[in-house]
Amino acid sequence: MLSAFRTGALRSIVQGHGTFKVLSVVPARNASAPSKQDRIDTWDYVNSVYFGPERDMKNFPHPTQPAQHEPVRMGVLPASWFEFFYPKTGVTGPYVFLGGMTLWMMSKEIMVVDHYFWEFPAFWAMVYWVSTSPKMGPKLKQYISDKIEMRKNILYERPLAKMRDAEEKNISNLQRLLEECETASFVNQAKKEGVELQLEAAYRQRLNTAFQEVKKRLDYEVEITNVKRKFEQDHMVNWIVSSVTKSITPxxxxxxxxxxxxTLKQLASKQTAAA
Known part of the structure; x- marks a missing residue:
């Protein structure tokens, strides 16, 4: 088995996988980067298909990552593999299958027993001993859990929180811009009312000017009439007085x-008698 790993098959697989990664990262020359709205539309379309009414959520539920691993046997093998053999082979079936598979691979020289062969069982024996050890197992588990949590925090939670804060900031900025746009309508209305008030003031000023001009002309006409009447009265009085004066003889x-x-003497005597 290890000799197969040392062959060129594993190297070709790794090289092919590396080439696939490079091809998946390098963009096309003429392809333009999608805009933010295009990515949002694509995301909405994928969600509509993936979570649409045609999705069988009962038989194919949404995959979730469990918080803990499945129960294992021998430190590394899932317990579900052993339970698969129990109805057909009994309790010893999985172990017989594992031993028979090992013997078959060794007989076919798929697993070659050479100097490097003992590295494989020694490695897994060490893994089993460390994982089942009451002293090292919990500490190693806690150490790996802390590393996973730290990696999760660095690669997932922290960027997600940063993106969430950035989007909340963008939302607040957009809300402020919307409020500014709403206030623009009030400013426009206030300016319109101010212009209307200016037009009303100009209109009233022109009405007042027209009224004053008409009043001046009417006062002028009234003054002309009064002067003419006064002149006639004075002329008539002067004419009557002069006529009467001329008609009196010495x-x-x-x-x-x-x-x-x-008459004056009579009035004086009456005044004296009364005193």
């Missing part, structure tokens, strides 16, 4: 003066 003036004097 004799009438003298008699009028004497009458006034007599």
């Amino acid at each position: 004799q009438q003036e003298k008699e009028s003066i004497q009458s006034c004097i007599q």
Whole structure:
């Protein structure tokens, strides 16, 4: 068996696997990198197919990684392999099969017993002893579990948390941009109302200007009418006074003066008697 591993078959498999990895990593020359929206659409399409109504979740459930390994026998062999033989061969069947398979491989020289052969059973014997040892087994298990948890934290949880924080930050930025876009409508409405107020103020100012101009013209007409009426009244009074003055003779003036004097004397005597 180990001699087969030392042949070129294993080397070709490893080299082929390495070539496949290189080909899977190197992109095509003319292929452009997909955008973020394209990756999201592809992810949604794959989820719709994988978790769609045609998926038989009862017979083919979603695969999950168990937290602990399956029960094992002899330190490394799964217990389910042994239970497969029990209904047909009994309890000793798996061990007989394992021994017979080993003898068959040695007879066919698939497993060659040479100087390197003892490395294989010695290695697995050491693994079995370490895994079943009450002192080293739990410590080794705890050490490997810590390493797995640390690797899981480094390769999975930490990048996922970083991506989650980055996406939450992007979501908050987008929400802030949406709020800014919403406030833009209010700013536009406020500017529109401000322009309407300016137009209303200009309209009222023009109405006031038109009112003042019309009032000035009406006041001018009223002033013209009042001046004309006053001029006519003054002219009429002056004409009547001058006409009356011209019609009074000197004799009438003298008699009028004497009458006034007599009236004043009577008033003076009455005032004295009353005192």
